[in-house]
Amino acid sequence: MGDGYTVLEKSLIEHNILVISRIYMNIRFEEIGKFLGITAEQAEDVIANMVEQGRIQAVLDQENELVEFEEEGRQQQTFND
Numbered sequence: 001m002g003d004g005y006t007v008l009e010k011s012l013i014e015h016n017i018l019v020i021s022r023i024y025m026n027i028r029f030e031e032i033g034k035f036l037g038i039t040a041e042q043a044e045d046v047i048a049n050m051v052e053q054g055r056i057q058a059v060l061d062q063e064n065e066l067v068e069f070e071e072e073g074r075q076q077q078t079f080n081d
Contacts, residue, residue, distance in 0.1 A: 003045070013038065013046055014055070021056050021069040028066045040065065 005013065013036055020032060029040035029047075036043060047067055050056045057070040 010046075014050060017043075017047060017050060018056065021058065021071070024069065026066055026068040028064075030065065032067070 003010070016036055017032070020027065020035065029044045032043040032047070033040045038046075044060065044062075044065075044067075047056070047058060048060060051058050051060070059068045059070065061068065
């Protein structure tokens with residue numbers, strides 16, 4: 001596969017990132033790596049690929065080494081009376 005993961009490993013990692021994205025609004029790459037048993041750099045790479053493929057909506061903050069997950073409908077709505 002080029003990234004060193006089997007198809008099963010990659011599927012599990014991506015699934016778990018999707019689960020994490022529903023629990024956390026933002027989280028450091030290091031913490032994601034700890035959850036998944038991979039390095040922070042590997043976590044960042046997998047998330048970047050998932051964003052590029054349109055599988056998740058997120059902003060990667062490389063300076064602060066964290067990801068901010070975005071979800072449709074999560075934005076605060078304003079109602080006018």
